[in-house]
Amino acid sequence: MTNAPTEAIDVARQQPYPGAPDNWKRFFTFSTDHKVIGIQYIVTAFVFFLIGGLLSMIMRGELVTPEANLVDRTIYNALFTMHGSIMLFLWTFPVLVGISNYLVPLMIGARDMAFPRLNAVSFWLIPVVGILMLASFLVPGGPSQSGWWAYPPVSLQNPTGNLINGQVLWILAIAISGVSSIMGGVNFVTTIFRMRAPGMTWFRTPAFVWSVLAAQLIQLYGLPALTAGAVMLLLDLTVGTSFFAPERGGNPVLYQHFFWFYSHPAVYVMVLPVFGIFSEVFPVYARKPLFGYRVVAVSSVLITVVSATVWVHHMFASGTPGWMRMLFMFTTMLVAVPTGVKVFAWVATIWGGKLRLNTAMLFAMGGLVNFVFAGITGVMLGSVPIDIHVNNTYFVVAHFHYVIYGAIVFGIYAGLYHWFPKMTGRMYYEGLGKVHFALTLAGTWLCFLPMHFSGLMGMPRRVSSYDPEFALWNVLASLGGFLLGMSTLPFILNMVSSWIQGEKAPNNPWKAIGLEWLTTSPPPVENFEEIPTVISPPYGYGRNEPLIENQSEAVPADGVTT
Amino acid sequence: MRTINIRAVLTISLFVAFLTIASFWVAGQAPSWLPPQASAESKLYDELFSILSGIGTFILLGITLVLLYAVLFQRAAKYDDGDGPSIEGNTAIEIIWTLVPLGLVIWIATYSYQIYDTMAIRGPVELVHLHNPIEMKSALAVPLDEVKPQLPTEEIDVTAKQWAWVFRYPENVTSTELHLPVDHRIRLALHSDDVLHGFYVPAFRLKQDVIPNKTIDFEFTPIRIGKYRLRDSLYSGTYFAANQADVVVESAEDYDRWLANAAKQTPTPAFNPASAEYNRASEKTLVRGWKSVPPAPPPVVNFAPKQEPSSPPA
Ligand code: HEM
Numbered sequence: 049m050t051n052a053p054t055e056a057i058d059v060a061r062q063q064p065y066p067g068a069p070d071n072w073k074r075f076f077t078f079s080t081d082h083k084v085i086g087i088q089y090i091v092t093a094f095v096f097f098l099i100g101g102l103l104s105m106i107m108r109g110e111l112v113t114p115e116a117n118l119v120d121r122t123i124y125n126a127l128f129t130m131h132g133s134i135m136l137f138l139w140t141f142p143v144l145v146g147i148s149n150y151l152v153p154l155m156i157g158a159r160d161m162a163f164p165r166l167n168a169v170s171f172w173l174i175p176v177v178g179i180l181m182l183a184s185f186l187v188p189g190g191p192s193q194s195g196w197w198a199y200p201p202v203s204l205q206n207p208t209g210n211l212i213n214g215q216v217l218w219i220l221a222i223a224i225s226g227v228s229s230i231m232g233g234v235n236f237v238t239t240i241f242r243m244r245a246p247g248m249t250w251f252r253t254p255a256f257v258w259s260v261l262a263a264q265l266i267q268l269y270g271l272p273a274l275t276a277g278a279v280m281l282l283l284d285l286t287v288g289t290s291f292f293a294p295e296r297g298g299n300p301v302l303y304q305h306f307f308w309f310y311s312h313p314a315v316y317v318m319v320l321p322v323f324g325i326f327s328e329v330f331p332v333y334a335r336k337p338l339f340g341y342r343v344v345a346v347s348s349v350l351i352t353v354v355s356a357t358v359w360v361h362h363m364f365a366s367g368t369p370g371w372m373r374m375l376f377m378f379t380t381m382l383v384a385v386p387t388g389v390k391v392f393a394w395v396a397t398i399w400g401g402k403l404r405l406n407t408a409m410l411f412a413m414g415g416l417v418n419f420v421f422a423g424i425t426g427v428m429l430g431s432v433p434i435d436i437h438v439n440n441t442y443f444v445v446a447h448f449h450y451v452i453y454g455a456i457v458f459g460i461y462a463g464l465y466h467w468f469p470k471m472t473g474r475m476y477y478e479g480l481g482k483v484h485f486a487l488t489l490a491g492t493w494l495c496f497l498p499m500h501f502s503g504l505m506g507m508p509r510r511v512s513s514y515d516p517e518f519a520l521w522n523v524l525a526s527l528g529g530f531l532l533g534m535s536t537l538p539f540i541l542n543m544v545s546s547w548i549q550g551e552k553a554p555n556n557p558w559k560a561i562g563l564e565w566l567t568t569s570p571p572p573v574e575n576f577e578e579i580p581t582v583i584s585p586p587y588g589y590g591r592n593e594p595l596i597e598n599q600s601e602a603v604p605a606d607g608v609t610t
Numbered sequence: 611m612r613t614i615n616i617r618a619v620l621t622i623s624l625f626v627a628f629l630t631i632a633s634f635w636v637a638g639q640a641p642s643w644l645p646p647q648a649s650a651e652s653k654l655y656d657e658l659f660s661i662l663s664g665i666g667t668f669i670l671l672g673i674t675l676v677l678l679y680a681v682l683f684q685r686a687a688k689y690d691d692g693d694g695p696s697i698e699g700n701t702a703i704e705i706i707w708t709l710v711p712l713g714l715v716i717w718i719a720t721y722s723y724q725i726y727d728t729m730a731i732r733g734p735v736e737l738v739h740l741h742n743p744i745e746m747k748s749a750l751a752v753p754l755d756e757v758k759p760q761l762p763t764e765e766i767d768v769t770a771k772q773w774a775w776v777f778r779y780p781e782n783v784t785s786t787e788l789h790l791p792v793d794h795r796i797r798l799a800l801h802s803d804d805v806l807h808g809f810y811v812p813a814f815r816l817k818q819d820v821i822p823n824k825t826i827d828f829e830f831t832p833i834r835i836g837k838y839r840l841r842d843s844l845y846s847g848t849y850f851a852a853n854q855a856d857v858v859v860e861s862a863e864d865y866d867r868w869l870a871n872a873a874k875q876t877p878t879p880a881f882n883p884a885s886a887e888y889n890r891a892s893e894k895t896l897v898r899g900w901k902s903v904p905p906a907p908p909p910v911v912n913f914a915p916k917q918e919p920s921s922p923p924a
C-alpha cells in the first residue's frame with residue numbers, strides 16, 4: 049500500500065522521464081525541479097562539509113602541541129582561512145538553501161519555486177565557487193591567508209606579487225556565492241509571497257517558511273554591502289585603488305563596517321532556517337502544537353530587523369569610539385529577546401507532550417541546549433567590557449562553534465533525518481542515527497567547551513603556536529575535533545545505505561501535520577496532484593482537525609489524500 | 611486541587627533554590643578561569659564576568675534540566691501513538707517571558723556601560739568624552755578611584771609591526787619589553803607600521819586594535835607587580851602567533867632604575883622570534899609553506915632582550 053500511489057502516478061505520466069523521482073541521473077542535470085535542486089545543494093554542500101572538516105582536523109593536529117611543528121605557519125593560516133570560508137559559503141549556506149529549496153514549495157502547496165531556471169542557475173554557481181576556492185591551493189603563494197573576514201591590510205599584502213593569487217580567487221568566489229545567494233533570495237521571497245496555496249494565510253503558514261522568509265530578506269538587504277566591500281577590496285588588490293590600503297591613505301576600518309554590516313546578519317541567515325526546523329520538529333515528536341506559534345513566526349521577522357543594527361559588536365576592540373560601542377551593545381542585547389522568546393516557546397512545546405525520541409528529535413533537543421549555551425556567551429560578548437578581553441580569543445571561537453556546530457549543524461541533521469523519508473522515499477536506520485547523535489554531542493562538547501577556558505585565559509584565535517599554559521585545553525579540543533570527524537561516518541553510512549536499500553517510507557511516517565506529508569514519498573514532479581486548499585493553522589496536534597479541504601483522515605499515515 | 615498547587619509551588623521553589631545555589635557556585639568559580647588581576651580594570655571585569663556567568667548558569671541549567679525531565683518522564687508509552695494536550699499558547703506566560711529577558715538585558719547593558727565608563731580606557735577618536743546619560747556611579751561595587759591611586763600618569767609610545775612590538779619611553783628610551791610602574795595610570799599611544807594589530811594583555815583584561823595611520827590613546831592602571839604576556843590579538847599575517855612581548859610591572863623605584871639603566875645602553879638588535887624563524891624557515895615543520903611577507907628586521911633598541919618572552923604561565 050505504501051508505494052502504490054507513486055507507481056500509479058508514474059504510470060499515468062509514462063515514466064521514466066528526466067525529472068522522475070526514481071531517476072538518479074536527474075541529479076546530474078540542469079534540472080529545474082526544486083526537489084532535485086534541493087538535493088543537489090544538500091549533497092554538494094555535504095562534500096564541502098567533509099573537505100572543510102578535513103582542513104580543521106589538520107589544524108587541530110597542529111594545535112595538539114604548543115609549537116608550530118606540523119605544518120608551516122603559512123599553511124596553518126591558509127587552513128583556517130579556507131576552513132572558515134568553505135564551512136560558511138560552501139556548507140552552511142548551501143545546505144540550508146538546499147533544505148529550504150526542497151521544503152518551501154511543498155510546505156506552501158506550490159508546484160515549484162517562482163523562478164525554476166533561476167533556481168538552477170543559483171545552484172550551479174555553487175560548484176563554481178567550490179572550484180575557485182579549491183583551485184586557490186594550486187596557485188603560487190597558496191590560498192588566501194587573511195581569515196574568512198579578509199581584513200585589509202593583511203588581505204592586500206600579496207607576497208608573491210602575482211595578479212592571480214589566492215586572495216583574488218577568494219574574492220571572486222565570495223562574489224559569485226553572493227550572486228547565487230541574491231538570486232536565491234529573490235526566488236524564495238517571491239515564492240513565499242506569491243505562491244502559497246489557497247487558504248494559506250500568513251498565520252496558516254508554517255514557522256519554517258516564516259523563518260526562511262526572514263533569512264532571505266536579510267540576503268536581500270545585506271549582500272549588496274558585502275558585495276560593494278568585496279569589489280573595493282578587489283580593486284585595491286588588483287589595480288591599486290586606495291579604499292582600504294592605509295599606505296595609500298585608505299581606511300581599513302571602513303572595510304570592517306562593510307563586512308560586518310552583512311556578515312553579522314548573515315549569522316541569522318544561517319540560524320533562522322534552523323529555528324524553523326526546530327519549530328517543525330518539536331511539535332511532531334512532542335505531539336503538541338507549537339507553543340505561541342504566531343509569536344514564534346513573527347519573532348523571526350523581528351530578528352531580521354534588529355540584526356541589521358548590531359554589526360559593530362564585532363568591532364568593539366577596533367577603531368570604534370566609545371559611544372558607538374555603547375549604542376551597539378544595547379542593540380546587540382536586544383536580539384536576545386526575540387531569540388529568547390523562541391527558546392521558551394520550544395521548551396513549552398516539548399513540556400507535557402508525549403515525546404518520541406527519534407534521531408531527529410534528539411538532534412533538535414541537543415541543538416536547542418547548545419543554542420542556549422551559545423546565546424549566553426553571545427550576550428556576554430555583547431557586553432563591551434567583557435568583549436574587550438575575550439574578543440579575538442578562543443572564547444569567540446567557542447561561542448560561534450556552539451552556534452554553528454552545536455545549533456546549526458545539529459538542526460541540519462535534525463531536518464535531514466526528519467525529512468529523509470520524504471526526500472528519498474526510504475526510512476533511515478534509527479540505531480545508526482542514535483549512534484551518530486551520541487558521537488556528535490560528545491564531540492561537540494569535548495571540542496568546543498575547552499575553548500571557552502583557553503579563551504578566557506587569553507589565547508588568541510588564529511594562532512599556529514601557543515604558550516604551554518593553554519596545552520591541556522587544546523589537547524582536549526583536538527580529541528573532540530577528531531571525534532567529530534569520526535561522527536560523520538555513521539551518518540554517511542546511514543544515509544547512503546538507507547537510500548539504496550532502506551525500508552520503503554510511507555507518505556507520513558511520523559504522523560506529522562503539514563502539506564508536505566500529504567503527498568507521496570518522494571513527491572511527484574509537480575508535488576501535488578491537485579493544489580490543496582488550506583483550512584486550518586499548521587500545528588493542530590491533539591485536535592484531530594483536517595489541515596486541508598476534503599482531507600480523508602486528520603493525520604493520514606499514508607495513501608493518497610490530495 | 612489545592613494540594614496539587616502546593617506541591618507544584620514547592621517543587622518549583624526547590625528547583626529555583628537549586629538553580630540559585632548552582633549559579634552562585636559557578637559565579638564564585640568564574641574569576642578563577644581568568645588570569646591574575648594585574649590591573650585595576652581587571653577587578654571590575656571579573657566582577658561583571660562573574661555575575662554574567664551566574665545568570666548564564668541559571669538559564670542554561672534551568673532549561674537543560676526541564677528538557678531532561680521531559681526526556682526522562684514525558685515520553686510516549688511504547689504503543690501510545692496519540693497526541694499530547696492541544697495547548698497552543700498562553701498570553702500571560704508569553705508576556706512574562708518577553709518582558710523578563712528584556713528587563714534583564716537592559717540591566718546587563720546598563721551595568722556593562724557603567725563598568726566601561728569607570729574603566730575609562732579611552733580608545734580611538736574620543737575627543738569629547740560623552741557623558742553617561744544614565745549615570746549611577748555610586749552603585750558600583752568597586753569604584754575605580756579606590757584601586758587607582760592618583761600618581762602621575764606615565765606616557766609610553768607603542769609601535770606594532772610585522773612582527774614585533776617596540777616601546778618608546780620619555781627621553782627616547784626604547785625597548786622590546788614593556789616596563790610599567792605599578793599603581794600609576796598608564797597612557798599608551800598605539801601606532802602600527804603596517805597592518806592591523808591588537809594590543810592585548812590578558813592579565814589586564816584589556817585590548818585595543820592598533821590601526822595604521824592612526825594614533826590611539828589607551829589608558830589603564832597596573833596594580834600587581836609581576837611579569838605578564840602581551841599578545842598580538844588581531845590576526846596580522848604569517849608570524850602573528852609569535853608576535854608577543856613581556857610586560858614587566860614593577861615598583862616605581864625599580865621602574866626608574868630600569869629606565870635610567872636602559873638609557874645608558876647603546877641600541878642593539880633585540881631577539882625577534884619572527885625574523886629568526888623566517889631565516890630558518892621550513893626547518894621546523896613537516897610540511898613546507900608558501901611565500902610569506904618578510905618580517906621587519908629585529909628592532910634596534912636600548913633595552914634589547916636576547917631571548918623569547920618569558921613571562922610565567924598565568
Ligand atoms: C543571543 C544571540 C547572540 C549574540 C548576543 C551574539 C553576540 C556576538 C558577539 C558580540 C560577537 C562578537 C565577538 C567578538 O568578535 O569579540 C559574536 C561573534 C560571532 N557570533 Fe554571535 N551572537 C549571538 C548569536 C549568534 C548566532 C545565532 C550565530 C550564528 C548563526 C552567531 C555567530 C557568530 C559568529 C560566526 C561570530 C564570530 C565571527 C568572527 O569573528 O569570525 N552568533 N556574537
Ligand SMILES: [Cu+2]
Pocket residue numbers: 311312313315358359361362
Ligand atoms: Cu554578530
